[in-house]
Amino acid sequence: MRRIARLAANPAMIALFASLAIAGCASKKTPNSAADLGLNGAAATPGSAQDFTVNVGDRIFFDTDSSAIRADAQQTLARQAQWLNRYSQYRIVVEGHADERGTREYNLALGARRAAATRDFLASKGVAASRMKTISYGKERPVAVCDNISCWSQNRRAVTTLSGAGS
Amino acid sequence: MKKLLTTLMTIAALAAGAAGALTFPASARVEIDVNKGTIEPLPIAITDFLAGDQLGAEISGIVTADLKRSGLFAPIDKSAFIEKISNPDVAPRFDDWKVINAQALVTGRVSKEADGRVRAEYRLWDTFAGQQLSGEQFFASSNNVRRVGHIIADAIYERLTGEKGYFDTRIVFVDESGPKNARKKRLAIMDQDGANVRYLTDGSAIVLTPRFSPNRQEVTYMSYESGQPRVYLLQIETGQRELVGNFPGMTFAPRFSPDGQKVIMSLLRDDGNSNIFAMDLRSRSTTRLTNSNAIDTSPSYSPDGSQIVFTSDRGGGSGRSQIYVMGADGSNQKRISFGAGVYSTPVWSPRGDLVAFTKQSGGEFQIGVMKPDGSGERILSTGFQQEGPTWAPNGRVLMFFREVPGSGGPKLFSIDLTGRNEQAIPTKDYASDPAWSPLLD
Numbered sequence: 001m002r003r004i005a006r007l008a009a010n011p012a013m014i015a016l017f018a019s020l021a022i023a024g025c026a027s028k029k030t031p032n033s034a035a036d037l038g039l040n041g042a043a044a045t046p047g048s049a050q051d052f053t054v055n056v057g058d059r060i061f062f063d064t065d066s067s068a069i070r071a072d073a074q075q076t077l078a079r080q081a082q083w084l085n086r087y088s089q090y091r092i093v094v095e096g097h098a099d100e101r102g103t104r105e106y107n108l109a110l111g112a113r114r115a116a117a118t119r120d121f122l123a124s125k126g127v128a129a130s131r132m133k134t135i136s137y138g139k140e141r142p143v144a145v146c147d148n149i150s151c152w153s154q155n156r157r158a159v160t161t162l163s164g165a166g167s
Numbered sequence: 168m169k170k171l172l173t174t175l176m177t178i179a180a181l182a183a184g185a186a187g188a189l190t191f192p193a194s195a196r197v198e199i200d201v202n203k204g205t206i207e208p209l210p211i212a213i214t215d216f217l218a219g220d221q222l223g224a225e226i227s228g229i230v231t232a233d234l235k236r237s238g239l240f241a242p243i244d245k246s247a248f249i250e251k252i253s254n255p256d257v258a259p260r261f262d263d264w265k266v267i268n269a270q271a272l273v274t275g276r277v278s279k280e281a282d283g284r285v286r287a288e289y290r291l292w293d294t295f296a297g298q299q300l301s302g303e304q305f306f307a308s309s310n311n312v313r314r315v316g317h318i319i320a321d322a323i324y325e326r327l328t329g330e331k332g333y334f335d336t337r338i339v340f341v342d343e344s345g346p347k348n349a350r351k352k353r354l355a356i357m358d359q360d361g362a363n364v365r366y367l368t369d370g371s372a373i374v375l376t377p378r379f380s381p382n383r384q385e386v387t388y389m390s391y392e393s394g395q396p397r398v399y400l401l402q403i404e405t406g407q408r409e410l411v412g413n414f415p416g417m418t419f420a421p422r423f424s425p426d427g428q429k430v431i432m433s434l435l436r437d438d439g440n441s442n443i444f445a446m447d448l449r450s451r452s453t454t455r456l457t458n459s460n461a462i463d464t465s466p467s468y469s470p471d472g473s474q475i476v477f478t479s480d481r482g483g484g485s486g487r488s489q490i491y492v493m494g495a496d497g498s499n500q501k502r503i504s505f506g507a508g509v510y511s512t513p514v515w516s517p518r519g520d521l522v523a524f525t526k527q528s529g530g531e532f533q534i535g536v537m538k539p540d541g542s543g544e545r546i547l548s549t550g551f552q553q554e555g556p557t558w559a560p561n562g563r564v565l566m567f568f569r570e571v572p573g574s575g576g577p578k579l580f581s582i583d584l585t586g587r588n589e590q591a592i593p594t595k596d597y598a599s600d601p602a603w604s605p606l607l608d
Contacts, residue, residue, distance in 0.1 A: 103554045117439060142348055
């Protein structure tokens with residue numbers, strides 16, 4: 001339990017879970033597996049970062065050039081809001097991302113718009129605005145790195161990361 | 168930089184020397200009209216500069232490479248040369264050069280001064296007119312030999328084309344290394360031909376979109392170093408950095424005004440849209456220039472500072488961006504791109520006559536130019552993924568970055584306005600976001 005709390009406070013570790021959750025074109029072998037960390041999906045401790053990533057779902061996807069929250073994404077965000085309203089000790093940072101099929105500056109703006117749309121949806125489900133921050137990575141942080149549409153659709157995303165217990 | 172400038176002075180145009188004894192036609196025949204639709208490269212012979220060591224061949228090699236890559240010159244293979252230049256102060260045997268069809272001839276000499284500086288002098292000859300076209304000498308510290316080569320190449324380019332050259336310039340860019348999903352990005356600076364690379368940031372934070380100030384001493388760019396992505400100013404020589412403005416959200420897409428007094432950039436609004444602001448670097452006052460419920464970004468001033476071209480997706484539809492022009496005060500915002508596709512990254516030419524852009528069309532990325540009123544669109548290059556044109560200071564050549572499937576990362580390329588002369592810019596790592604400096608002086 002203590003170990004999990006420590007992990008939750010470490011964004012790098014959360015990013016690791018995120019990359020494990022997406023089994024895609026990205027490298028599948030990482031030096032630390034979930035098992036190494038003494039964790040696995042189904043058995044995630046309720047209220048833990050892993051619980052959020054695996055059982056709730058930490059990310060949603062967008063259509064090309066769009067920041068509209070799709071129906072499937074609305075379900076994920078509703079679960080996120082429910083979880084965040086229950087575990088109110090967490091603050092979050094919503095990361096907005098774009099695929100590589102746009103120019104760099106425009107995609108920074110597009111990622112920001114996706115992050116804002118995600119934040120606003122969570123707010124509409126009762127998550128306090130004071131707990132949420134947004135950041136755009138544009139197309140600079142792809143999770144999937146192939147050169148075709150199967151990867152681009154995974155990269156058009158907003159990822160809700162837990163930034164540790166609120167002060 | 169200052170020190171460099173004082174050591175690199177043009178002393179004087181050399182007298183016509185021995186060639187002065189000959190009789191010449193009133194005007195030289197050898198010249199290149201860069202405004203013609205198709206350009207036949209000018210055959211030119213560039214001899215090794217006389218020197219006691221390999222410096223002579225090194226300088227002529229730099230001059231040769233610069234002129235060749237411009238696409239306007241066809242340097243002749245040295246093995247075809249008949250006359251061996253033994254005294255560059257004496258007129259060459261023009262017949263020996265005419266017979267190998269060298270329309271222009273470059274001779275020169277490099278020597279070391281007593282104080283350790285390098286002295287380089289060149290003469291440019293019109294072989295068919297039997298006339299010296301120009302001759303100059305330059306002094307440089309011994310670690311600036313490459314610069315002397317570029318300066319001589321610029322002088323030859325200008326004498327034969329009537330246009331300013333662009334070889335004595337530098338490129339600031341983003342050096343990219345490591346795997347694509349964990350890419351390390353560093354600001355770097357190099358000569359326009361890829362030599363003398365120097366890193367300006369250490370790669371610990373993502374850095375993007377560097378752009379030169381008009382005096383070339385500073386770069387404005389975007390960095391994630393504080394967590395929130397923001398626009399910064401970097402002094403190239405000292406490495407000193409400062410935040411530009413104190414805005415609540417992300418700032419991005421910075422560019423200097425032509426007088427260097429302002430930085431123009433996008434600011435993210437709380438609702439997720441982005442608008443364009445200008446900040447006066449001295450008074451620190453900021454002016455909002457656009458206020459649309461859209462993404463307004465990639466602003467670029469006209470060279471006279473009176474107008475700004477930018478990207479916006481305010482037209483709606485499927486959220487597709489187009490190119491707009493407005494007055495420098497934000498007045499008269501109007502769309503200029505109407506072709507079939509998505510347009511972005513407009514950059515005003517330093518000559519003022521064209522706007523370069525990235526266009527996405529038919530699943531490909533294109534680099535093109537149009538007039539500032541939107542007419543006369545021409546596509547210069549098409550590829551799988553390429554973007555971000557930057558102008559050479561003479562407005563004749565664009566540099567951009569391109570990634571091809573399977574390549575793993577982007578590389579830099581240049582293309583001239585004919586669209587026919589494309590050149591790869593050699594870089595050790597992947598490279599993106601090139602920005603061309605003004606001419607050094």
